Amino acid sequence: MRALIAAAAGLAAALALVLTITAIGAPPGETSPEPLLTTVPKHP
Template identity: 80%
Template sequence: MRALIAAGIGLAAAFALVLTMTAVGAPPGETSPKPLHTTVPAHP
């Protein structure tokens, strides 16, 4: 029974965190128009 209560408290805390982040909104700024390169270009 204690495990169920602990899971409920954890779920409520996670839900509260999501609601808080939603209420705060995204940080101001713009994304870069340039694509992000994650691989090293091959040299001939």
């Protein structure tokens, strides 16, 4: 029973964190038009 209560408390805390971040919103700014590099460039 304690495990169920602990799991419920953890889930409630995680949900509260997600809702808080959603309410605050994304920071202002612009995204870069250049794509991100996903591999290391090869040097000759």
